Amino acid sequence: MKLSEKINAHGGSRPFYTFEFFPPRTNQGFENLVARISRLATLDPLAISVTWGAGGSTKDRSLELAGITQSHPYSLATMLHLTCTNMQEGLIDDVLESVKDRGIQNILALRGDPPRGKEEWIPSDPRFTHAIDLVRYIRSVPEYSSHFCIGVAGYPDGHPDSPLSEDAEIDNLKAKVDAGADFIITQLFYDVDQFLRWVKKVRAKGITVPIIPGIMPVQTYATFARLTKLCGTKVPKKLEDELTPLKHDDRLVKDYGVNYAIEMIRKIHSDGDIQGFHFCTLNLEKSVQRVLEGLQWTGAVNEVSNKLIADIPAPLTENSQGTEFLITPSSAANNATSGLVSFSKTKTKNEMGKGEVNDAASWDDFPNGRFGDFKSPAFGNQDPWGGSGMTRTDIHPQWANPKSSEDLTRMFMSYLESKITTTPFSDGALCPESVTILPQLKKLTQRGWWTVGSQPAVDGISSADETFGWGPRSGWVFQKAFVEFFCDGKDADAIEAYIAEKGQGWVHYFMANGKGDFRGNVAGDGRNAVTWGIFPGSEILQSTIIERESFITWKEEAFSIWKSWASFYRPASPERQLLDEVAKERWLVSIIHHDYKNADALWTFLFDSELGF
Known part of the structure; x- marks a missing residue:
């Protein structure tokens, strides 16, 4: 089912939400992600999305994962990300045919980033240099246009590679919507006031399609610092001041990230325009589950807290450690x-x-x-x-x-x-x-x-x-x-x-x-x-x-x-x-x-x- 149709049909007392996953690097990781998605599916997401590696680097795994989640017994409405970056000529046609054959009806059209070791973005297929070209192409082919629901990206903090002003970037966003995009999913952000201001400017340009904010709960300080830098995300001073003292305590960082995401979502939803959220899971499940439970959107009411175990064990000694801690070359190594x-x-x-x-x-x-x-x-x-x-x-x-x-x-x-x-x-x-x-x-x-x-x-x-x-x-x-x-x-x-x-x-x-x-x-x-x-x-x-x-x-x-x-x-x-x-x-x-x-x-x-x- 098309995501636009599911959004229009969505009812109930809570907003909808979608989950984003990427294809794991190993066979074991891939198998275990399918099991993890199955567990997260019990939270009733409206859809899930599967990322696409730069230059089609994860093409086979992305298509395989999207095909599995779309098909029975999972039957999850699946959205496949698709980029123009360094794509071989003709590959986009092959991918669209393969996606269509798998029954997938939702595409997130992106320009994408250079793959590893490449000097710059290279439009290998001259038909596709920007995401709007991909949108226009899908809408120009009758069998694609009628089959696919298309999403595009929005950048509340500005595109990290763009020298354009915010107004010019919003003009580009409107052009993508006018070309046939059905909804917008935003890049991750943490400044809610800036996001809400951006939404008002987007609406003032006459863009009426659903805007789905990208939410990435802070999992670790290192990942937070790396991805905000990579995406050009603005970090509010309050967030940085509160998170920095916790950065060496994994559990406190994770707890803080859950609570901050809950506060973000509540404030955004209370503004009235936004009716759904897109969770960038990083293939992790607990934080997303805790956020939804904290919002009481899952039917479960779990208290989200920063409690730590208070029991302090006695100091370990040679005798209390047991034989598994007696070191010999073989036991230490194995x-x-x-x-x-x-x-x-x-x-x-x-x-x-x-x-x-x-x-x-x-x-x-x-x-x-x-x-x-x-x-x-x-x-x-x-x-x-x-x-x-x-x-x-x-x-x-x-x-x-x-x-x-x-x-x-x-x-x-x-x-x-x-x-x-x-x-x-x-x-x-x-x-x-x-x-x-x-x-x-x-x-x-x-x-x-x-x-x-x-x-x-x-x-x-x-x-x-x-x-x-x-x-x-x-x-x-x-x-x-x-x-x-x-x-x-x-x-x-x-x-x-x-x-x-x-x-x-x-x-x-x-x-x-x-x-x-x-x-x-x-x-x-x-x-x-x-x-x-x-x-x-x-x-x-x-x-x-x-x-x-x-x-x-x-x-x-x-x-x-x-x-x-x-x-x-x-x-x-x-x-x-x-x-x-x-x-x-x-x-x-x-x-x-x-x-x-x-x-x-x-x-x-x-x-x-x-x-x-």
Whole structure:
């Protein structure tokens, strides 16, 4: 059924709502997302939408997911996002035919973003350079025009890539509606007053189709900061002032995000114009469910609160921990059968794994990891639209236009020395946890091993600790030391040989290059838990697990960052040649030492060696 028809037919005492999902990167994640959508379907959304990766990068998975949710037994009215970006000529026709054959009647027409590593938006099919071209084309073909309901995007905070004034952008929006769009879904926003002012200006232009605001509850501070920057979202000072003090406490951030979303929706709905809301779920379910319950729109009345578990467990001892915590090379390496994987593209722990519960229904309790369990539907949710995650405006002047490996070493050293606050792999300044191993990180970087992820060993520190704590403030947290860095092929060979000779089962590694070569000493589907927590009334939470599939996914992300950075320089420039060479020849290496009771174990192993330190 067309969404416009469902909106017109919608009745009852509450507004309608829709849910947005993106195709997961892994088969396990895809299967588990279908189960998650099935659970969320019990909340009675008017429709769901499926995103489309830049350049059609998720074409097959997007079509498959949309086809599944549209068909029996799910029978959910499904909307497929469709972009013009870098689409091969003829592909849009193929997609529209495929969508029509699947019985899908709703399209969200977008221009889209460049795929990873592309310098700029390229209209590969000359018929489609803007979303309005897609709208006009669908309306010009009789079998498409009668079949499809078309939505378009609105930008209450302005389009991040547009130099146009707000009035000019609204004129463009009206042109899309006049071309045949049936409804508008907005980009995410957090300033309700600005949104309501924008709606009045849109209506004053004569645009009468439904406007559906995009609501993205704050899940983690890192995700909030990254996506608001990516989307050019204006953050109200009140929101920033209230959220910043909570940013290291995953549960408080999540609770705050739920309450803020509820307040936004109530204020918007009370204004009278808006009758429905579009939830950007990031493939997570709990926050959306809690928001709807807090609004009492689901039939359930659950109190939304910031309560934390108050029981404080007794300090752990060798005897109270049990045999599973007695460390031997085999038990330390293999005491990870489930949980979460996190590979941070930053050197800061606050961008890394901070504990999702291992049970499939509650994977998103603490989704502060860069990815998440590779079985989780939210795995790899840092940029669900498939963009590069980097823009020209991200280029920091103190990155100094590197022309040699020595220049890159100086840049990474400047970051460690706090002379600059970002690198292409670090969105913010070095966190306090990384400062505790700063001499070791500097030593690696001086060696030409550019560190992009790390953590020190921790043995039973309070989860309330300001530096190492995470999760509920009533437990104890543990960490194995690990480090990730880029090095050249010769050093990668030496590291592999040294670990094979001297590791004695205590040291595991993964390494890969941009060409697709992979090495590691973790057997089969083995997974290394490197961060875990013990909390009252809960199973052990393994918040960071390093295993092959997630490492390879992070490797693809990491090398795409080099390629994106390179693309901002002209092809013949020394900077472009250097960064392209790094993307082709360097190896990303991850090394884990399992003796978490010895804070110096990893560093002693690396530095008391023949590796050139």
